[in-house]
Amino acid sequence: MADTLALSQQSIASRLERLPYSNWHITVTAFLGVAIFFDGFDALTTAYVLPVISREWHIPPQSIGGLISISNVGQALGALIFGWTAERIGRIPAARMTIALYATMSLICAFTSNYNELFWCRLIEGIGLGGEIPIASTYISEILRADRRGGSFLGYQLIFPIGLLGAGIAGAIVVPTLGWQWMFIIGAVPALIALVLRRYCPESPRWLASKGRLDEADRIVTDIERTVSRNGQRELPPVVLIPMQNLNAKTRWRELFEGQYRRRTLLVWVLWAATYMVSQGMQSWVPTLYRDVYHLPLQQALNYAVAAPIGTVIGAFLCAILIDRTGRRLWFIGAYILLVCGLVELWLTGGETAYGMMLGYGFCSLWTGSVSMSIFLYTAEIYPTRMRALGLSWATFWLRIAATIGPLMVGFILPAYGISGVFFMFSCITMIGLLAAIFMTETTKRVLEEVSP
Numbered sequence: 001m002a003d004t005l006a007l008s009q010q011s012i013a014s015r016l017e018r019l020p021y022s023n024w025h026i027t028v029t030a031f032l033g034v035a036i037f038f039d040g041f042d043a044l045t046t047a048y049v050l051p052v053i054s055r056e057w058h059i060p061p062q063s064i065g066g067l068i069s070i071s072n073v074g075q076a077l078g079a080l081i082f083g084w085t086a087e088r089i090g091r092i093p094a095a096r097m098t099i100a101l102y103a104t105m106s107l108i109c110a111f112t113s114n115y116n117e118l119f120w121c122r123l124i125e126g127i128g129l130g131g132e133i134p135i136a137s138t139y140i141s142e143i144l145r146a147d148r149r150g151g152s153f154l155g156y157q158l159i160f161p162i163g164l165l166g167a168g169i170a171g172a173i174v175v176p177t178l179g180w181q182w183m184f185i186i187g188a189v190p191a192l193i194a195l196v197l198r199r200y201c202p203e204s205p206r207w208l209a210s211k212g213r214l215d216e217a218d219r220i221v222t223d224i225e226r227t228v229s230r231n232g233q234r235e236l237p238p239v240v241l242i243p244m245q246n247l248n249a250k251t252r253w254r255e256l257f258e259g260q261y262r263r264r265t266l267l268v269w270v271l272w273a274a275t276y277m278v279s280q281g282m283q284s285w286v287p288t289l290y291r292d293v294y295h296l297p298l299q300q301a302l303n304y305a306v307a308a309p310i311g312t313v314i315g316a317f318l319c320a321i322l323i324d325r326t327g328r329r330l331w332f333i334g335a336y337i338l339l340v341c342g343l344v345e346l347w348l349t350g351g352e353t354a355y356g357m358m359l360g361y362g363f364c365s366l367w368t369g370s371v372s373m374s375i376f377l378y379t380a381e382i383y384p385t386r387m388r389a390l391g392l393s394w395a396t397f398w399l400r401i402a403a404t405i406g407p408l409m410v411g412f413i414l415p416a417y418g419i420s421g422v423f424f425m426f427s428c429i430t431m432i433g434l435l436a437a438i439f440m441t442e443t444t445k446r447v448l449e450e451v452s453p
Contacts, residue, residue: 012209022228033159038190040163047284048171049180051291065411068284069404074126076400082131083393091139099194101128106187134392141380142206146447154320157373161316164309172302273402274433279368281406294354311365319370329440336434339367343427350420381443384452
């Protein structure tokens with residue numbers, strides 16, 4: 001029984017690992033899921049207001065890329081700042097701070113009246129957004145048991161592409177009828193989540209135990225056990241102590257580049273950069289491309305743009321169902337191969353028609369969606385608790401750098417080489433991701449402490 005075990009970091013982790021998936025896990029995931037839904041919503045908000053404000057404010061293509069990218073600059077800063085904060089003060093307090101920041105700034109964005117005002121507001125908003133995503137992903141990975149971690153984690157991550165789809169649908173309905181400002185007003189809803197997050201989401205017991213706060217960790221795990229067992233009506237599996245090393249090790253950023261973690265860190269940075277340079281580079285431009293390259297009316301351009309987030313949702317859903325069966329490495333390799341095929345087809349045809357572009361990029365979105373979601377899972381698995389948030393935050397820093405560069409590259413390549421040049425560039429970048437995926441460490445169904453001692 002749990003109460004006969006010596007109180008230690010090892011016993012806390014072992015008690016979490018024995019818990020069956022339950023309504024408690026669903027509740028916690030749902031609260032963080034609402035926040036990540038609006039993360040996804042916010043990620044495409046600018047894309048769906050740009051077809052309107054680019055003409056109202058007479059924004060040239062190079063400046064359009066800058067407006068898309070500036071949020072990612074803020075997110076890169078937020079990932080570093082709040083990743084370290086989460087290691088110092090805890091996952092939940094840091095998450096509340098990030099959610100409150102980006103929700104407040106989203107509301108302020110709705111009242112901007114020119115390019116410069118929106119540019120700087122999006123930068124500050126991005127700091128909160130960039131901090132929240134890796135913290136939430138770290139937290140979810142630390143409360144799930146090994147044999148359900150892949151599917152359950154990606155079930156949570158699936159909410160992000162649903163947020164992208166929500167932005168697409170809202171953009172197609174709200175922007176032409178109520179005005180672009182309402183996209184940012186809707187994005188302020190998560191401020192309510194920040195107010196109640198502490199009540200429904202206790203601090204991560206693994207993090208507390210890693211900081212020596214064993215009594216707090218024990219109290220939280222006991223409450224979770226009581227909830228999962230329905231106050232003793234449901235018998236829990238016995239506790240099996242999991243092997244652990246480096247129990248007293250402290251968080252050191254240098255460890256990201258030492259021993260086995262050096263290779264993991266560099267490899268995963270390449271995966272993040274390749275994936276998000278392609279997905280964000282295209283995703284944020286799609287509505288504007290339909291309007292300016294294919295000369296579709298505003299409503300039709302916004303309707304066609306919804307195909308991409310639909311593909312992202314389907315791809316993420318398939319990944320959530322299958323990745324525990326295929327394994328992380330095989331899924332990444334297969335997804336990258338199919339993405340290369342889709343991008344090469346678009347390069348060769350040049351996206352000859354708007355309809356062909358919609359179908360082709362919809363297919364590519366299946367695989368960018370699946371990799372974009374599963375890379376959060378994989379990164380959280382390859383670092384120990386003492387530096388999981390730090391490792392994930394540094395990785396998402398490169399996500400934001402890539403997501404900053406991708407839209408800027410489209411802004412410069414499109415006028416010079418056309419839409420075919422854009423797809424050629426992205427197919428080459430995807431090949432780099434494919435090569436990196438071949439050398440991934442397999443983590444499927446392995447306990448976190450076993451993968452990362």
